[in-house]
Amino acid sequence: MEIFLRFDLENIDWKSVCEIFEKAPLGTRDPVKLMIASENSAVVCFAWDSNRIIGFGRALSDGVTCAAIYDLCLLPEYQSKGIGRLIMNGILEKLQNQNVILYAVPGKQGFYEKLGFKTMLTAMGSFIDMEKMKQMNYISKD
Ligand SMILES: CC(C)(COP(=O)(O)OP(=O)(O)OC[C@H]1O[C@@H](n2cnc3c(N)ncnc32)[C@H](O)[C@@H]1OP(=O)(O)O)[C@@H](O)C(=O)NCCC(=O)NCCS
Structure with a gap:
């Protein structure tokens, strides 16, 4: 298993990302709404295991002072392996010097x-x- 992070929206199968939410579980998401929400987010982070997306998280931000993190989730079989922390650190690195809020x-x-x-x-x-x-x-x- 070699997990890597990507922060771009190219070639994303939004239905499979919504399946992560359902399986995590983190509720249900509409693929089109999730795509629009992601396009409008300052940071979007996908965790990949070779050619499969296995984790997700995103952040809203004004770019200089404050940000909010949403929708952090992983497929169950990838949980408790440090990947959630990896995604969070990847997002936080892009939000340096900003106040960051979220609700758990x-x-x-x-x-x-x-x-x-x-x-x-x-x-x-x-x-x-x-x-x-x-x-x-x-x-x-x-
Ligand atoms: C929550 C979630 C993203 C965490 O990711 P993860 O990969 O499972 O967690 P990690 O393995 O990176 O854990 C990092 C550390 O946090 C700890 N941790 C993880 N979940 C925890 C919990 N619920 N309570 C306390 N500590 C926890 C781990 O033990 C680990 O501690 P360590 O550094 O001492 O080893 C993941 O479990 C998930 O997708 N859950 C379902 C969806 C969800 O609830 N998302 C959160 C939305 S707010």
Whole structure:
């Protein structure tokens, strides 16, 4: 297994990237929306195992001061092998000198703590589906 990172959008099979989300699991994604979201992202990172994409992550950024990381996921058989950290470090390298925020899937905070992230005390969010975010324990139920 020789994993390498790529940051370009050439020859991406978006349906197979959406399958990573489903299998990870990180929910379902629409391939066209994911492609547009990626095209509009400042950094998009794919982890490849020879000719197969096995991991993904992306970041929004203003290019100079602040950024937000989203959609980090790996196929299950590639998890717990250091590849998540590899993708994060690859993205963070492109966001140097910027404040970086993200929200962790409940239970994954420890992964981000190992990368130096701290829990934010005043993080706030306005979400399209507030009820779903409550059920998934991203926001408080009250
Ligand atoms: C979360 C995810 C990206 C982490 O990637 P990974 O390749 O499995 O993690 P790594 O092997 O790089 O782990 C790096 C370190 O974090 C630790 N770690 C990983 N997951 C952790 C967790 N849930 N809690 C605490 N520590 C964790 C590892 O033990 C490792 O520690 P070490 O440096 O002491 O060895 C991956 O497991 C995944 O795709 N999960 C499903 C989708 C998901 O939840 N994505 C996160 C969205 S916020």
